[in-house]
Amino acid sequence: MSIIDLSHQIALGIDIGGTTTKFGLVNSRGEILCQNTIRTDVHEDVNDFIDELYAVANPMLEQYAKKCDLIGIGMGAPNANFYEGTIEDAPNLLWTGTTPMVELMTQKFKTKTIITNDANAAAKGEMQFGAAKGLKNFIMITLGTGVGSGIVINGQLVYGHDGFAGELGHTIVIPDGRKHWSTGSKGSLEAYASATGIAITTKEFRNRYPASLLHHYSEAECNAKAAFECAEKGDEAALEVFRFTGEILGKALSNFVMFSSPEAILFFGGVVKAGDYLLKPAYEQMEMDLLPIFKNKVNFAVSQMKESDAAILGAASLVWEN
């Protein structure tokens, strides 16, 4: 009988962002052994991007090749398609059309590569290494510049028939509501609950409350961070910003719960720093809108991962089976 020491298995996790691509070697315990970054937005040709990635990542791989066993490469990227292994028309990447990322990576690195969108990768990372360990049914909501989501049902990420499932940020919560700055849709969750949306709300509420501390901030500074700082000082306008946002988030969550009946909703991202200012009204609204059979059953949890590590861990986690 041979005993496999899983701690010697490593994966290369790569997170492709609009500006920066982060990557690192991760072991089966979710420890990042080494990491680095390259710029994404300087490579108009994806082949140049992969060449630079290889130039920086391959020395890392060779360094660990003697003592560890590289079992694969996991990638998280906007608009990435798990089934096709492609990135399709990601609005914040320079590569237009369909980029056959898995094919290009496999050719270059000669290693099995898996790709999915960044929110799915985050959910898988939490299930493998983080706050969702042991959970079989949960929804991860990432509240950052945008609103992303990863849905887990029966221990498996939901990809849908085409690999694009789980775009909960774009579901409509308020029909004919706020117009989204990029999709043009009206009243989507992202239009309100993203940092971008909260900045808009903060400016709106500042105008409504002449005595608000938000007036100490310039128009440009008047964002989610400013709202949080003012909320901490008890500013009514700032508290209203989060109550308003939280209620819309709660309405959306209630619909999600009646879809897949998860045991938990896990939050991640910069906006979550607002904590109970946001999550308490969200929880209360969600509970109010749920059918009785769903009430008092869904836990709220906040990711404990360091933001700088989460993207790499999420991408790397794709390589391990559940």
Place this chain on the structure above:
Amino acid sequence: MSIIDLSHQIALGIDIGGTTTKFGLVNSRGEILCQNTIRTDVHEDVNDFIDELYAVANPMLEQYAKKCDLIGIGMGAPNANFYEGTIEDAPNLLWTGTTPMVELMTQKFKTKTIITNDANAAAKGEMQFGAAKGLKNFIMITLGTGVGSGIVINGQLVYGHDGFAGELGHTIVIPDGRKHWSTGSKGSLEAYASATGIAITTKEFRNRYPASLLHHYSEAECNAKAAFECAEKGDEAALEVFRFTGEILGKALSNFVMFSSPEAILFFGGVVKAGDYLLKPAYEQMEMDLLPIFKNKVNFAVSQMKESDAAILGAASLVWEN
């Protein structure tokens, strides 16, 4: 090597409705070999109900016992819980609290019994025997007195962590919209797209259109059927009833699609008789609200099962593995 003739495998399918319980023996090809009904609403004690069910169903089972192999009993019922094998507080059944239906049935019939809610059973039935054969990712929407749903992801019914997933009729489409007559929630899909909801809308639109043919119907007759009859004659108010309802249905469907990215949405139930009057505006609205990556990918399909057979087939289908 022994060859199993699957056509000799049969299942007892039982559909528990508020008034009537239908049941029948079904073979693996989805043929109903024999069927019968008993009254549900005359048995305040669930044990009496099961005694009568046994009295009527067992002779059927004995008749087929010689030539067929009974592989199990499948049941569809409102508020039924697949994991627990129970019916929990179904508002239209006399049995209050939690009814351990699977336990009681197994004791009486000495046969493996599976239960789930009626909408899930319908979805499983379509996957096993009907319009959803071969589909791995679809959502079934039943538009009857209420709005039910069964969600299939990767070929499996979605039950959620507690067995109650898929209550799409109760998701909120129009926040602070029409109050639901029984749940009290405001703006749920069921409040508009069920036969009950459409009857309310029909009365509203009749009042708005003084020249409408709907005025030939009494207040009580002014329902989805009346609206359909008038729509067939080109009545503007009636056409508006379905356009209004279809648009709300389409808004809801767009959110569902961005959740699980199904390849098809399958409709069933009396309301679907309205056909394109309802489904065309629903489709157009859904497409309008979808993110570009989801557009032109989702097929609409209408169940071809006879309504009288569908409930029995759905229940029986639970017994077969996919």
